[in-house]
Amino acid sequence: MTDPTAPYQTIPEITTELINLTAIMHLPKPTEAFMSDIHGEYNAFQHVLRNGSGNVLAKIRECFHGEMTETTLKEVAFLVYYPKERLQARHKQLHGDELNQWYLTTVQRLVRLLAYTATKYTRSKVRKAMAPAFVYITEELLYNSADDADKLDYYWAIINNLIALGQVDDWIIATATTIQHLTVDHIHIVGDIYDRGPAxxxxxxxxxxxxxxxxxxxxxxxxxxxxxxxxxxxxxxxxxxxxxxxxxxxxxxxxxxxxxxxxxxxxxxxxxxxxxxxxxxxxxxxxxxxxxxxxxxxxxxxxxxxxxxxxxxxxxxxxxxxxxxxxxxxxxxxxxxxxxxxxxxxxxxxxxxxxxxxxxxxxxxxxxxxxxxxxxxxxxxxxxxxxxxxxxxxxxxxxxxxxxxxxxxxxxxxxxxxxxxxxxxxxxxxxxxxxxxxxxxxxxxxxxxxxxxxxxxxxxxxxxxxxxxxxxxxxxxxxxxxxxxxxxEEHPNAYYHLRHEEGFVRKLLTAFALDPDLGHVINGHTPVKKGKSPIMANKKMLVIDGGFSRPYQKTTGIGGYTLLDNSYGMQLVTHQPFVSKQEALAHLTDIISTKRVVETEAKRRTVAETDIGVQLNAQIKTLKARLADLQGMV
Structure with missing residues (x-):
């Protein structure tokens, strides 16, 4: 395995990287999304992927709190979800100065939203999430302000030239995609991508x-x-x-x-x-x-x-x-x-x-x-x-x-x-x-x-x-x-009734070398029937097969579950059945119905408390040892 600390050999290089890694450890824990049993239902899956299990709209509400009507909030959200399609609709509705004004407003909104979404990440990580063709332009807009008098003309010149040179649509699409990716940092698929559904x-x-x-x-x-x-x-x-x-x-x-x-x-x-x-x-x-x-x-x-x-x-x-x-x-x-x-x-x-x-x-x-x-x-x-x-x-x-x-x-x-x-x-x-x-x-x-x-x-x-x-x-x-x-009859394994018992789930976590006080089992495979809870064993067992697959939706009564785990805790998200992309776009219809808090953290979790934090801590120890050796040679 490649040593990630290998490039850092001089005292300045090691010191800089130590400062960087130590700072990262104090950032908020990135958001994880869990999905299971997609069964080829691409349209429903890609909608949930684009809206970050409802996280994108939540970020928009926080970022523009009190500034927008509900309709405008949804319009911004669907622009982030489906930028190509929403741009096509705007081109049909608006022309000339009206379209240019919409572009000016929209670019500024997306820059603000990207900045808000990026707050828990390093500049390096945000840069990697951007489309390479627009990294320079996006960073200049992101890290300069329209309120800075000294750079006001500079800021608006970038946006106006994006429009004048015919690149603004591509920039909007690229930036919307970056926002999607930063809203949910890590995706876990808990099985069954294939069969039944069409794609x-x-x-x-x-x-x-x-x-x-x-x-x-x-x-x-x-x-x-x-x-x-x-x-x-x-x-x-x-x-x-x-x-x-x-x-x-x-x-x-x-x-x-x-x-x-x-x-x-x-x-x-x-x-x-x-x-x-x-x-x-x-x-x-x-x-x-x-x-x-x-x-x-x-x-x-x-x-x-x-x-x-x-x-x-x-x-x-x-x-x-x-x-x-x-x-x-x-x-x-x-x-x-x-x-x-x-x-x-x-x-x-x-x-x-x-x-x-x-x-x-x-x-x-x-x-x-x-x-x-x-x-x-x-x-x-x-x-x-x-x-x-x-x-x-x-x-x-x-x-x-x-x-x-x-x-x-x-x-x-x-x-x-x-x-x-x-x-x-x-x-x-x-x-x-x-x-x-x-x-x-x-x-x-x-x-x-x-x-x-x-x-x-x-x-x-x-x-x-x-x-x-x-x-x-x-x-x-x-x-x-x-x-x-x-x-x-196919006689399910005893696991499926025992998983309701907290003691059994703790035994599972221990057997897989996990802390039963901190851990959960996240399970798919068996659709949760209508009226039954997906949260079991005193919140230690979470079953997230809720019916992405259309044949199961009569049994589950919903269109699927997803689970979000961020620095504040865990939320189980219930989705309504997805009718079609065309229906969603025509009526700005999302499929989030409810969010149930599974666990709330007493204090906001940081990167240091994650598996990535364990890896970074090992790198920090290696770099400190290397730094001590070099300082001892001076």
Missing amino acids: PDQVMEALIKRQHVDIQWGNHDILWLGGAAGSPLCIANLVRICARYNNLGILEDRYGINLRHLARLAEHYYQDNPAFRPKGADAISADERLEITKIHQAIAIIQFKLEGPVIKRRPEFEMQHRLMLDKLSNDRSSIFCHGHRYPIENGCFQTVDASDPYALLPEEAQVIEQLVKAFTHSEKLHRHMDFLVANGGMYLRYNHNLLIHGCVPVDANGEFIGLTINGTTYAGRQLFEMLEANLRLAYVNPKEQADLATDLLWYLWTGPHSPLFGKHDMTTFERYFIAAPETH
């Missing part, structure tokens, strides 16, 4: 553009990491989910995954089937719906076939009860499972050989071979997955908090349970670390498709002791083919 790739692009981002992998993210790593089972699962939610365009149009071979196979063997018609497909034609229905069946059967060899070669996964195809009757009309015989509904087992039910047909094997090649060679997918791997992990300890997507598997008594691999049992924190090490191994070795590391990728998606799944069974097969509701 996970755009979510990834937005995150790549931010400077300070970390991601705790969710079970749906694992499928896409597994796809890029060449796991046939992960690929089959994610293609099936895309077909189920009418999102095959993500694969074909966004990531360049050719589905022609799969479509040809589906057309040959399958017909219409109500259990496999895509969800959310009202706007597509009957022919398109039928094609997706056939593809959905074809990839589902391939998935069930691929599960067989993995379950059989990995008895340590304890998933033998998930072998289903060999339990079908010879005529495919019934199945014996869960201790009973059930009739099959909506069956589509025409490619399943009763004598060898898990064998792929040659055409099916060719489809999987082609899909593996397409996934492992998709440049855009690998760019996104590289970012996910480089900035992600199974868990994160950050500023006293434990961030996990799913659960820490435990038994009914709250004792850690997990996997036994080659005679070693991994549970608690060690389970997370073993699984992460194997995921990273599988990702850098995509040609290995039947090794333990690749099999564990699939286990993370669906295994009974997977921290990212958190249930005993994934009853996909039963939900397609068996009507009896008791077969659909």
